[in-house]
Amino acid sequence: MDVALTGATGFLGLRLVRELLGRHRSLTVFAHAGSDSALGRITRFLELTDTPPELIAELPKRLRVVETDLGQPRMGLSAADFERLADELDVVWHSAGNINLDDDLAQLRRVNVEGTRNVLELAAAGCRRPIVNHIGTAFVGGARREGVVYEDELDDSHGFENGYERSKYEAEVLVHEWSAAHGRPVLVLRPSILVTDLPAHPELPEHPLRFIDQILRASLSTVGLAEALVPERERPVMRLPGRPHGHLNLMPVEHAARVMVQLADVKASGRVDTYHVVHDHDVQTTTITALMELLVPVRVELVEKRLLDPSPLEAMADLYPGFTPYLSHRRRFDDTRVRTVLGPELSGIRVDLDYLLAGVRSKQTTESSPRWP
Ligand SMILES: NC(=O)c1ccc[n+]([C@@H]2O[C@H](COP(=O)([O-])OP(=O)(O)OC[C@H]3O[C@@H](n4cnc5c(N)ncnc54)[C@H](OP(=O)(O)O)[C@@H]3O)[C@@H](O)[C@H]2O)c1
Incomplete structure (x- = not known):
């Protein structure tokens, strides 16, 4: 064939x-x-x-x-x-x-x-x-x-x-x-x-969620916040339109x-x-925001509506508007046809914060990991 x-x-x-x-x-x-x-x-x-x-x-x-x-x-x-x-x-x-x-x-x-x-x-x-x-x-x-x-x-x-x-x-x-x-x-x-938990590598195609790390990192440096120096309690708050009970x-x-x-x-x-x-379990939007907080020193708050008064950091972080609406999604994809023909075989892979962090974080973050939880 x-x-x-x-x-x-x-x-x-x-x-x-x-x-x-x-x-x-x-x-x-x-x-x-x-x-x-x-x-x-x-x-x-x-x-x-x-x-x-x-x-x-x-x-x-x-x-x-x-x-x-x-x-x-x-x-x-x-x-x-x-x-x-x-x-x-x-x-x-x-x-x-x-x-x-x-x-x-x-x-x-x-x-x-x-x-x-x-x-x-x-x-x-x-x-x-x-x-x-x-x-x-x-x-x-x-x-x-x-x-x-x-x-x-x-x-x-x-x-x-x-x-x-x-x-x-x-x-x-x-x-x-x-x-x-x-x-x-x-x-x-x-x-x-x-998604994958295979660590980023310059010779591999980019992880589809890598932009989160790149945009946040670029936004922080543009507004003059040197990420490695921000202590926990001084992390800036970043509001994003989304729903805490949303899932993807x-x-x-x-x-x-x-x-x-x-x-x-x-x-x-x-x-x-x-x-x-599709995966048999969705991931809460709060897992995505927790991922953001592990990648860069910000505190992410999901807010109901699009911001009318964004801070310079929030304005910078909205560089990928095509993705932001997904933080408000709460729909489910039915996969009955797949289960009917292949049986209820599950991947056994748990897509959680550790899994996502392994594949999304850049080498730079990995090197500085002792500073982040
Ligand atoms: N990634 C996701 O999360 C996701 C989710 C749902 C569905 N999909 C679908 O899955 C498919 C594969 O996505 P992916 O994540 O593998 O994307 P990707 O990593 O961006 O790869 C795109 C591929 O298409 C090739 N390509 C782009 N333009 C081309 C052109 N004009 N002529 C010939 N080849 C071209 C690229 O070749 P070069 O690398 O040489 O440019 C590369 O091999 C897409 O149809 C996408 O819509 C992806």
Whole structure:
């Protein structure tokens, strides 16, 4: 079976590569043209995560790297290469994406929507009618902050918290239209926020929550607070709009990749089959604020409404407005379909403050850890 993967160098994609290499002899990687060597980055990831050296030595033979730009028609390939590749494939995993919540909508659409369109065209052109496994996000649920989001729901009636959510929603709509027009099955896998406790490393993709550390650190230094010198009782208060009884779903990325390849083995209905790839327990918003307080010397207070009188520190800390609304979320993602087909298998991984701190904190914080609890 010939399997291809987009986004193989990403936070999730690297874990999918590892899972897929465990099941398939070879893998075609649609790498991002112009980025650093995909083979080099995949090799480094596997080296840093205790992969047997025999597997690493085989990588150049088992991985075929094809340079692409998904935002371009035919993924930036010549017509001949596009047709030839399409005809060689049985399965296309589409994990590439732009996950910067606040990027310009046109930029987000270029990769997330047009990129998906171009991957679907590749699948439509293939004489073997390759199966498409599309990585979506549970956050196509949009700006609905309460209640339960079900796996078969896809509507924009609640609006979206940021451009990223909107672009991923539009990509899923495309997937449904394509499936109906071509009579082809598509597997849509919707993870929640992906996390790991693997410590940050300059040669690994950035942890999706790392921005918390970066923004807080930058904000403190901009307002002239040298973090290491602030004693506990003098920590500045930082008010953030959010709800202390809110909760978010954070899914260990390694487990998510494992669940995804298992779901790909389930018999398809022939249409779009959508699954929420989520953790069995949500994390309280107060765990996120406690994480902030461990990363930098501030005291975080969640307040009901957006601040009208932000302090200089609070104004600086609001540099990532796409994320702040999630501190007010209290919805749950239903994953009945996953449990029905895979059984009630749980990850056994507890996503708590220690887990999050291990993956999010920077080397700088680690070095100064004796100063923080
Ligand atoms: N991370 C999360 O918390 C999360 C949660 C829910 C859903 N998801 C979804 O999961 C998927 C993977 O996310 P991730 O966390 O792995 O993201 P990531 O770490 O930012 O990786 C993005 C991947 O896409 C590739 N890429 C970006 N633009 C491209 C282009 N124009 N042409 C070809 N390749 C391109 C990147 O290649 P380079 O590195 O070479 O640029 C990289 O391999 C995305 O579809 C995302 O929406 C992620």
